Amino acid sequence: MKIYTNNPEVKNNHLPVVYHRKSCEELLIILRDQIHLGGKLLSDPMPASRRMLESPFRSVVLATSKNKGHPLDIHSLQTIEKAIRHYRRIKELKTPAAETVLADFQQVDKQLLNSTLKELGIG
Amino acid sequence: MKLEIGKIYVTDVVLGEKNVFETGRLTIDTQGLIDHLLTDHRLKSAAVDLAKPGDSVRIIPVKDVIEPRVKVFGEAKEFPGVTSTMATAGQGRSHVFKNTAVITTGSIVGFQEGVLDMSGPGAAYSPFSQTINIVLTLEPKKGLSQHQHEEAARSAGLQAAAYIGECGREAVPDEIETFEMNSNAAEIVKYPALPKVVYLEMLITQGLLHDTYIYGLDAKQTLPTLLHPNEVLDGAVISGNCVAACDKITTYQHLNNPIIKELYDRHGKDLVFLGVVVTNENITLQGKLRSCSMATNIAKQLGADGVIVSEEGYGNPDSDLMLNCRLLEEAGIKTVLITDECAGRDGMSQSLTDATSHAKAIVTTGNVSHLVTLPPMEKIIGNILAIEQLAGGYSGSLLPDGSLECELNAILGSTSEIGYHNVTTKEY
Numbered sequence: 001m002k003i004y005t006n007n008p009e010v011k012n013n014h015l016p017v018v019y020h021r022k023s024c025e026e027l028l029i030i031l032r033d034q035i036h037l038g039g040k041l042l043s044d045p046m047p048a049s050r051r052m053l054e055s056p057f058r059s060v061v062l063a064t065s066k067n068k069g070h071p072l073d074i075h076s077l078q079t080i081e082k083a084i085r086h087y088r089r090i091k092e093l094k095t096p097a098a099e100t101v102l103a104d105f106q107q108v109d110k111q112l113l114n115s116t117l118k119e120l121g122i123g
Numbered sequence: 124m125k126l127e128i129g130k131i132y133v134t135d136v137v138l139g140e141k142n143v144f145e146t147g148r149l150t151i152d153t154q155g156l157i158d159h160l161l162t163d164h165r166l167k168s169a170a171v172d173l174a175k176p177g178d179s180v181r182i183i184p185v186k187d188v189i190e191p192r193v194k195v196f197g198e199a200k201e202f203p204g205v206t207s208t209m210a211t212a213g214q215g216r217s218h219v220f221k222n223t224a225v226i227t228t229g230s231i232v233g234f235q236e237g238v239l240d241m242s243g244p245g246a247a248y249s250p251f252s253q254t255i256n257i258v259l260t261l262e263p264k265k266g267l268s269q270h271q272h273e274e275a276a277r278s279a280g281l282q283a284a285a286y287i288g289e290c291g292r293e294a295v296p297d298e299i300e301t302f303e304m305n306s307n308a309a310e311i312v313k314y315p316a317l318p319k320v321v322y323l324e325m326l327i328t329q330g331l332l333h334d335t336y337i338y339g340l341d342a343k344q345t346l347p348t349l350l351h352p353n354e355v356l357d358g359a360v361i362s363g364n365c366v367a368a369c370d371k372i373t374t375y376q377h378l379n380n381p382i383i384k385e386l387y388d389r390h391g392k393d394l395v396f397l398g399v400v401v402t403n404e405n406i407t408l409q410g411k412l413r414s415c416s417m418a419t420n421i422a423k424q425l426g427a428d429g430v431i432v433s434e435e436g437y438g439n440p441d442s443d444l445m446l447n448c449r450l451l452e453e454a455g456i457k458t459v460l461i462t463d464e465c466a467g468r469d470g471m472s473q474s475l476t477d478a479t480s481h482a483k484a485i486v487t488t489g490n491v492s493h494l495v496t497l498p499p500m501e502k503i504i505g506n507i508l509a510i511e512q513l514a515g516g517y518s519g520s521l522l523p524d525g526s527l528e529c530e531l532n533a534i535l536g537s538t539s540e541i542g543y544h545n546v547t548t549k550e551y
Binding site: 041042043044045046047048049050051052053061075076079082083086089100101104107108111112114115116119120 | 232233269270327329330331332333343366367368369370404405406407408409410411436437438439440441442465467472473476477491492508530532
């Protein structure tokens with residue numbers, strides 16, 4: 001299990017973290033590649049509201065496999081592809097989030113990740 | 124189970140020195156209310172304002188809206204499991220102040236909560252622009268975590284609604300609405316030829332600022348549960364989220380859920396209403412499958428012929444909505460979905476983030492991306508900086524004359540996914 005994130009607030013989690021200083025869309029593309037290599041999504045890459053799509057930060061939990069011959073998880077692939085399509089679509093409307101709220105976006109992403117980890121029994 | 128809602132119509136609210144309700148006029152002991160709220164040691168200060176329909180007032184950021192009410196008789200008191208000890212809601216009589224609402228405001232984070240205008244074009248979009256609002260501006264003590272701040276604000280709104288509602292205990296209601304329904308077994312026997320319908324209410328349950336509570340229990344820690352419709356109408360479900368102003372289900376909307384009321388109206392006429400299944404919207408994919416599977420199983424066990432599903436939020440909850448639909452339809456249960464849309468400013472983009480070919484009947488409650496311009500208001504209640512923060516994302520922009528150009532997304536209650544809102548649909 002690894003946390004894929006572009007949120008600096010999540011970088012130092014006690015669980016394995018893969019941090020990329022990239023956009024959400026780029027982060028999701030990295031996740032898609034990992035799914036093709038045998039990874040399986042444990043959490044949904046999409047947020048739960050239009051407003052949270054403004055957030056430049058996203059943290060997603062992926063089950064990783066060391067087996068090279070691990071079968072492709074189709075549901076994970078469909079889910080990540082949908083999310084990438086959606087992030088691309090809204091990108092046209094998006095303007096950068098105000099500096100004043102960046103820290104809040106980081107905090108809420110971190111808290112939502114904590115809820116996810118708790119639900120997975122690893123938080 | 125029998126619930127009487129004694130409706131007391133309020134024609135005016137004033138801030139005064141004692142709590143009185145007389146001939147439509149509700150006077151609130153302002154200092155008494157503040158003192159009551161500040162018994163919560165997490166709060167540093169509380170201020171009370173009024174915002175009436177037609178006033179040049181903008182409230183931002185809005186956290187929750189609650190209808191003032193008091194339990195006159197019955198096992199439970201107001202908001203059991205939260206502001207009073209646990210007991211089953213939905214029985215006895217509650218007196219409710221209509222045309223008025225308690226609104227909580229105060230920034231927990233800078234970006235999420237919504238705007239409510241009491242006049243101008245924005246007022247047409249929110250049902251809470253038409254209520255006389257008692258607005259609480261709540262400031263937390265320093266060092267409080269966001270979780271603690273959210274909990275204190277949520278509690279303050281409910282406490283205030285119960286405190287103000289107490290003024291209606293001895294009042295003679297203008298109207299009494301009765302909600303009575305026996306066990307499903309008894310009701311099915313009465314109307315054997317009618318189709319049996321379950322209402323599946325999806326609740327946002329994902330973490331900080333994204334939560335809902337059932338009898339005080341964080342619903343993300345629950346499995347789908349069957350409630351008697353009266354329980355929802357009498358305070359069993361509490362909003363703890365301020366994610367999306369347009370489609371969050373405020374506590375007020377839970378208390379007045381129009382889907383439940385419509386199903387009640389039609390019970391025994393053209394359907395048998397089997398009750399409300401409340402279910403959560405998880406972040407994990409396994410959690411989504413677990414809750415949707417169990418909600419479907421409950422509907423099957425109840426013998427439902429049809430299920431009406433309402434969503435809360437947008438984005439990953441669309442996956443729960445579609446999964447619920449697929450599993451229910453595969454079980455042979457006809458399913459209708461109620462959701463809003465994020466269809467782009469021209470309304471031409473794909474509305475939802477997920478889809479299934481099983482979704483054959485969907486009711487839309489509006490396009491959250493629809494653009495509106497809100498002229499400046501003379502008075503701001505809440506946090507004036509929140510307007511700039513709202514304008515910082517793509518939800519809005521501040522125009523040179525002080526007007527706010529924003530999507531419906533930013534307006535409280537504009538596209539309610541349970542249909543408690545003002546927008547209607549037009550067939551072309």
